[in-house]
Amino acid sequence: MQINIQATEQIYDAGKHGAERRKARTRDALQSDEVMTEANIGPTTAEVTSPAAAPPLPSNANALMVPAVVKVVPKSEPPEPKPKRRLWLWALAGVVAIMVGVLGYFQPWVAAVTEVTVETAALGPVSRVLAVNGRIAGERSVDVRPQVSGTLVSVPVAEGDAVQLGEVVAQIDPATQQAAVRQAMAGLDAAQVAEADAQAEHARNKALGSNVARVVLESSARAVQSSAQEVARTTALLDQAQIQLRNYTIHAPLSGNVLVLTAEPGQLVDPANELMTIADLEHLVVETDVDESYATQVKVGQPAALQLSGETAVLDGHVSFVSQKVDEATGGLEVKLTADAPLQAPIGLTVTANITVDERAAAITVPRAAIVRDANGTGVLLLDEGKAVRRDVMLIDWPAARLIVTDGLVAGDVVIGDATGIADGKAVKVKP
Known part of the structure; x- marks a missing residue:
């Protein structure tokens, strides 16, 4: 088979020039793709296509390989988003914050005016005044206790009753003590008889004179002396028994009112039991404690303003008593205040008092x-x-x-x- 060399060369030249043009376009496309990639357009893919501009080779030509055209096309994926505007705003805010901090550091401090x-x-x-709280109490108040042990047979008073000094307020069964009194009386009687006999005997001995031995006379004299001592002893026993008997009857130690009554008939009592409390309500005082820190400041006679709980009126008063001993357990000093006018108030009522300890x-x-x-x-x-x-x-x-x-x-x-x-x-x- 005969080949037209000239035609083939022309075809080859045309294909060669076309390929060079296509290569140039490919380079331009690649460069454009790189630029687009740097601009964050997105990645690309390469697609291989046949060269459209190249004419087909004749069928009788030898197989001449013509370079393929490489076309770069963008990838179908969406492009990466551009940086948002808020990033720029954050950066600006950071710069402003730094500037403010620097200005605040170098700016002189201005102190606030208070x-x-x-x-x-x-x-x-x-006036220097010491405020204290106290309670109404009787000027004299006595806790009544028995001096002997026994069973209460009667309590002839009730709580709140007015009583007079010496009035019977309780009776303890005296039977046992009455027997003791009778026994003491019998002992005294016997001693007195013995004394009389000794005195008579001694008188006869003295009357006999020298006819009585001296020893006998001295013995009768000693008998008289001894019997007299026995009479004195038994007399003392009787007195003691009678005094003890009187203790079985309990009398009011002062005139006043029965504030508290705990005794009941039939109750077995002893000196440790408190039977009742009797207070003089005609003369009331305010009892209070002053802290030991101010103990040396309070003195008898200092003026005091008294206000009873629930009352608006202020009463004039004064310090009437200051204890000479601080309570070691509480650290308080007992003080009593007396109103200048008689008080009419229940025992135990709270009173607010202002004691004037200093005036300038x-x-x-x-x-x-x-x-x-x-x-x-x-x-x-x-x-x-x-x-x-x-x-x-x-x-x-x-x-x-x-x-x-x-x-x-x-x-x-x-x-x-x-x-x-x-x-x-x-x-x-x-x-x-």
């Missing part, structure tokens, strides 16, 4: 909240040219809202009323 209340120190009359014609006082206590001692804060200025003071510490300043302040000083949380030198201004 508003305060103030008062001007002034001299005036001052002229003194400076400050609120308790104005006091500053620290390592430097005790002081107050004064308002001076817009600042709180500390000043040491001496005062009388007392359970009251205002305290007496004895040194450190003068009339006219402007004192900050509440020093809580305010440091020395802090900028302050008066609260409108």
Whole structure:
């Protein structure tokens, strides 16, 4: 078979030039795909197609391989989303925050001005008062107890009854003691008879004079002396028995009222049992305890203002009794207050009392909240040219809202009323 060489060369040249053009287009497509990939368009895939521009080879030509055209097409997957705008906003916010922090660090600190209340120190009359609570009690009150043991046979009084001094309020069965009295009386009678016989015998011996031996006379004299001693002994026994018998009858130790009654007929009692309490209700007092911290401040005669529970009226009174011993168990000092006018109130009623322990014609006082206590001692804060200025003071510490300043302040000083949380030198201004 004869081949047309010239035609074949033309075909080859045409195919060669077409292939070169297709290669150039492929490179351009690949570069474009890379650019698109860098622009986050997305990955691509390569699709191989036959060259459309290449003419078919003649059938009689040798099999000449023509390069295939490679076409790059985008992948069907959706492109990766672009960064959202909020990322840019977050970045901007971070920059702003850093700038604010830097400015805050280098900006000078401006201290806040605290508003305060103030008062001007002034001299005036001052009373130091101790507030206590007490209860109404009888000026005299006695717990009645038996002095002997036995069975109660009668209790002729009731709770609340008025009784007079010496009135019978209880009776213990006296039968046993009555027998003891009779026995003592018999012993005394026998002693008295023996004494009389001894005296008669001694008298006869003395009358015989020298006819009686001296020894006999001395013996009769000793018998008289011994019998007299026996009479004295038995007399004492009788007295003791009679006294003991009287103890079986219990009498009121004072005039007053029976406040508490625990005794009942048939009850077996002894000196440890409290039968009743009798109090003098004609003279009432207020019984209270003062803490030992103020024990040396309270004295008889100091004025006291009394207010009974449930009443609005305030009664004048005074300290009428101060114990000389502090109760070691409670740390309290017993104090009694007496109203200047007779009280009409039930026993046990609560009374609020203010005892005036100190009065001064002229003194400076400050609120308790104005006091500053620290390592430097005790002081107050004064308002001076817009600042709180500390000043040491001496005062009388007392359970009251205002305290007496004895040194450190003068009339006219402007004192900050509440020093809580305010440091020395802090900028302050008066609260409108």
